[in-house]
Amino acid sequence: MKNKIKIERAIHDFTQADLAEKIGVSRQTINAMEKNKYVPSTVLALKIAKLFGKPVEEIFFLDSDD
Amino acid sequence: MKYLLSNKFKKPGWLLFIIGSIAGIYLQLQGFESDQMRTSVISLFHYDSFEKEKNGIIRIIKNDILDELIIILIIIGGLLISFSKEKIEDEFIAKTRLDSLAWSIIVNYSLLLLLTIFIYDMKYFHVLIYNMFTPLLIFIVRFHYVIYKNNRS
Numbered sequence: 001m002k003n004k005i006k007i008e009r010a011i012h013d014f015t016q017a018d019l020a021e022k023i024g025v026s027r028q029t030i031n032a033m034e035k036n037k038y039v040p041s042t043v044l045a046l047k048i049a050k051l052f053g054k055p056v057e058e059i060f061f062l063d064s065d066d
Numbered sequence: 067m068k069y070l071l072s073n074k075f076k077k078p079g080w081l082l083f084i085i086g087s088i089a090g091i092y093l094q095l096q097g098f099e100s101d102q103m104r105t106s107v108i109s110l111f112h113y114d115s116f117e118k119e120k121n122g123i124i125r126i127i128k129n130d131i132l133d134e135l136i137i138i139l140i141i142i143g144g145l146l147i148s149f150s151k152e153k154i155e156d157e158f159i160a161k162t163r164l165d166s167l168a169w170s171i172i173v174n175y176s177l178l179l180l181l182t183i184f185i186y187d188m189k190y191f192h193v194l195i196y197n198m199f200t201p202l203l204i205f206i207v208r209f210h211y212v213i214y215k216n217n218r219s
Contacts, residue, residue, distance in 0.1 A: 026156050028158060028159070029156050029159070
């Protein structure tokens with residue numbers, strides 16, 4: 001699965017630490033998701049989508065490997 | 067993940083683990099011989115091949131307890147380090163923790179298999195002594211390395 005967290009973060013001018021704090025996870029988790037090393041749980045994906053005010057599938061989408 | 071302690075147990079864990087490890091290295095340099103802490107202990111299923119009249123289910127015997135203390139320090143310290151929450155314990159940390167646990171069990175038993183084939187006699191007894199601690203040690207190193215690496219990149 002791929003995501004546009006980094007792009008959304010730039011649009012909203014959040015640092016990784018800002019985003020981490022707003023959704024209540026560690027900065028490592030944001031970093032791991034942006035590097036596609038970690039696929040978040042549905043709960044976390046929904047929280048991120050809600051924070052950016054977009055449907056979840058505009059931020060997270062399936063990769064050819066999935 | 068269930069079974070985790072509060073983050074405040076992590077630092078005391080490191081303290082116990084480091085003290086135990088240093089004492090363990092010291093005891094090894096002494097050839098696992100020590101006579102500084104001889105005391106009476108309860109021995110269950112006691113068996114002494116030289117003095118068979120002392121054998122029994124429950125016996126009080128004299129024993130140097132330095133090695134027992136070191137084992138207890140390292141194991142309790144290692145468990146506290148391994149199973150205390152991180153400052154922010156979230157789902158990525160939980161996944162890293164479980165991955166590292168599986169990794170350490172696989173690496174530990176692969177090494178043990180290899181050493182079982184190639185190491186014999188008293189040296190193998192030493193392998194078994196170290197093997198009491200290596201699952202925790204390998205886990206601690208791997209878990210913290212993955213988090214450290216993710217923090218930097």
